[in-house]
Amino acid sequence: MTLENKVAIITGGAGGIGSATADLYASQGAKVVIADTNEQAGKKLEGMIRKKNGEATFCKVDVSDYNSVKNLIDFTVEKYGSLDVLFNNAGIGIRKPFLELDLKSYHQVIEVNQHGVFYGIQTAAKKMVELKKKGVIINTSSINAFVAMADRFAYQVSKSAIKMMITSAAFELAPHGIRVVGIAPGSVNTDILQFHRKEGTLELARRGQMTNRLIEPEEIAQVVAFLGSDESSSINGSIVKVDDGALGFKFRFDQKQSK
Template identity: 75%
Template sequence: MTLKDKVAIITGGGGGIGSATAELYASKGAKVVIADFNEQAGKKAEERIRNQGGEATFYKVDVSDLEDVHNLVNFAVEKYGSLDVMFNNAGIDIHKPFLEYDRESYQRVLDVNQHGVFYGMQAAAKKMVELGKKGVIINTSSIYAYVVAPGSFAYHISKSAVKIMVTSAALELAPYGIRVVGIAPAGVNTGILDDYRKQGIMDIIEGAQMSNKLIEPEEIAQTVAFLGSEESSAINGSIVKVDDGALGFKFRFEHN
């Protein structure tokens, strides 16, 4: 996959899918800006990449703050001279029953998962147009943009919004040669599943996938690397389901 010398911003880059993607991009020769609100995690991710001989810089960002996101994009271009890939990956989930969901929790999830993605998309697109770059914008949606589960009302809304944002932005940015794509992971082995771990229901989450186990962040990173490369040039306006078949069946049938 052709990523050598590309400049990529990865939000939520301090952990999970974000850090795995940052490491993979750097290993393939990309220059990576690790953007995260968690300064400790972000700096550790930067250190790991540098120790492996890669090029990475941490930048603390609150993706729910429009000005902060524009400053992030400007920083990346000032640091590395360009912007080829914007991976809007930062996301949260506040797990509560629908009748107990409060305004603050609802707004916070949408601010990060939905509005933060819009801010990142637009800031990156404006900079790419300014630079004359035919870049790629990649957004993290979820299989929960297609199906629902108890306790994740705001998460469903935000990830559904990301799904249609991909298609809409791809249409408007196509004349500039900018591709917009998304991924829809299923159960990934990251901290966002901690509430389910505390409830002792991880067997249900794992059993929703054909391999009967969680997907590792490094597996998702491989798809993100492909989408950011020139080899995926025919993929535009689409959501790639990296779900280990979770959306493909309702009941599991075990074969002896």
């Protein structure tokens, strides 16, 4: 598996799954654009990668703004002359009971998680077609696209929309040689689990997976690296569940104890 000389954009690239993926891609020879709203963390990661002789550049982006995403795509091509991989990874989660979910919170999650992925897929695909590149667009969905949990309505709706965007876009972009795929992580040891730490329910997240542990971001990055490589050429229009068996084994049982 090699990413040598591939040009890759990673949104939400300054932390968690994104930063682990940026580091891995660069170590495998890719030229990486770290795209995030967090300029301080993004530039710090850029410096760390460069110290290890990797190639990385930070670009500030707001994925909920179409023009910001388009500028990110243009910046990347101007910087590196090509675009092979887009990892639509930026996302947020706001936990509120359905009857208490305000419009501001709902729209905030939808604009980042759902609209942001559409903006990324479309702007990247247009540029790949223009460049005649047979690229791949990878998107972060979630196991919550497949099973519902309490207090996550907007998040689950947005991640479910990503599931259909992957299938639909893959169908239309296949004639151009562009693959569209996704990942559905389980409970990953990132900041998005802060609510579990705050509420003392981290053990519940662990027990919801086969090996009774949180998945590390570096493990997810390995899957994203495979999907971005030519070796995954037969995977298209589908989502890889990176959940340590949560959906197929313990997940539903443990939700009975979630309150």
